[in-house]
Amino acid sequence: MTSDDLLARHRAVMPSWMPIYYEEPLELVSGKGRRVTGADGREYLDFFGGVLTNMIGYDIPEITDPVRRQLDTGIVHTSTLYLIRQQVELAEKIARLSGIPDAKVFFTNSGTEANETALLLATAYRRSNQILAVRNSYHGRTYATMGITGHRSWSASSLNPLNVTFLHSGDRLRGLLAHLDDDAHIDAAVADLREVLATSTAGDVAALIAEPIQGVGGFVSAPDGLFGAYRKVLDETGILFISDEVQTGWGRTGEHFWGYQAHGVTPDLLTFAKGIGNGFALAGVVGRADVLDAIDVVSFSTFGGNPVSAAAGNAVVDYVLNNDLQANAARTGAILHEGLAARTKDLGIVGEVRGKGLMIGIELIEPGTTRPNSYATVRVFEECRRLGLLVGKGGLYGNTLRMGPPLTLTDDEAREGLDILVEALTIVDGEVQA
Structure with a gap:
């Protein structure tokens, strides 16, 4: 061929x-x-x-060998209706590393699904379908995540189940705030957030979702500290903050383990994917226990955090930490x-x-x-x-x-x-x- x-x-x-x-x-x-x-x-x-x-x-033997050992057990899949040791151990590690107090974890298969889950949790917890997102962002290809994606090339439909309002991006080359230094940029962005809340929403917004560094958007990032300044405004009315760490997590930025840590803020929910599986389908959301527990019906992910992917995830986290x-x-x-x-x-x-x-x-x-x-x-x-x-x-x-x-x-x-x-x-x- x-x-x-x-x-x-x-x-x-x-x-x-x-x-x-x-x-x-x-x-x-x-x-x-x-x-x-x-x-x-x-x-x-x-x-x-x-x-x-x-x-x-x-x-990488440190990743492939644990996966092979799991395959050798014959248990590739059980679903979360049974206890999965690899999944629980990985959730414990991620909850501890997340920096979120009293954290719980839900595993999915992709970053898109992780962000979809975070939106479900936030809107259920806040009883509101209003979401703040950022221009030039990308959060996935499903119905809701496409609606919060501020990048027209990736928005295949204008239809979505959320009421979305977009904030300014951190584009330093040609963005509307590009001419400002870092401090002035943060001041202008916070003023924009206050105006958006006062004019373009009904007030009871569920959450702000943002990437610390915009991936598909071309690795654009706002000044360090902006999310912390945003958080002071969000806390006035209880709006949740979701940090989309699908591309920025696990130490990739060099200066911090998570991208959000450059901003002096702790998110309520954090989504992760991509690198955690090193090629195996693995993703999820980690966040405050009261928000993760906000769903009052039965729900689960058939394949999310399955034994094989979770074995890879455990090996990846251990390798990242053991080798700094x-x-x-x-x-x-x-x-x-x-x-x-x-x-x-x-x-x-x-x-x-x-x-x-x-x-x-x-x-x-x-x-x-x-x-x-x-x-x-x-x-x-x-x-x-x-x-x-x-x-x-x-x-x-x-x-x-x-x-x-x-x-x-x-x-x-x-x-x-x-x-x-x-x-x-x-x-x-x-x-x-x-």
Whole structure:
């Protein structure tokens, strides 16, 4: 079978709205550490990790061995109608690590489902369907999560069961508050929140949901401390705060274990997914016990936190803590952030290098302007692959390179990836300005 055969078969049976990367789509057939091998026979350094999901890397014995041991028991699935030791042990770890007092945990299969559950809990607890969300955000592809997504490219329908009002994003390049310094930005954002509550809601809002760093939005983040300032306003009327940590959790930002910790605030609910399973389907919500217990009917997740995925989750959390991957993300992330800032400052297509730790975004522009340059983004994206590096792309205008390497990235691999990025950017900058 050739790659062309697989592509034709894919197009015949998969919906047209499922994107496939690259002019010549790539099938990945094996992986080891931070590297993958394609059906084309080439090896690539992976800086996207299955959209920040292969957080520990590929073929890591400390993860695969516990999963195999669980498989060897013959118990792949039981449902939560029975006690699941792996699930309980993982919930205990996450409750302790969450920073939320008296926390409980509910497991799901994906970040979308985790956010859907958080919305259900918040609206049930507050007896209100009013939600505050943030422009440029992404929270999932289901009916309710699509309604709180402030990114038109990902909102397939205007219909949703919630009454949603959007706050300003933290976009520092062209957002409405971009011209303000951090303190003035926070003051203006808080003033906007107060005005929104006074004018665009019925007052009894259920919750604010926000990503500490907007993932699909291109790794945009508001100034540190904004969520803490928001919280003072929310507490005046009991509005809950939900921190969407699907992409920012588990030490990826380097400076903190959770993204919310940069803001001097503790959320009522925190959603997690992606990296916790290192490729196995695992996600969930952790939060205040009284909010988790707000559902007064019978409910459960058939597959959420199943024995195999929970075994992977336990192994991932242990690996992150035992190997201090947060510190590794800070160190290797600094190599990339500082190197990109220094070595791309004279490239006209680079509008901004942003993010924290091993969340790196490079927004590309038309030289001399702030206009998005999607052409240059696609060219750099393809050049990176040609040079042996896999990256992602996104952002509100599709002009941001997104990178979330495994948290096990080595210093040498960070430098290798940096060199490829700079070379690809330099080649395309020369093309654009020729």
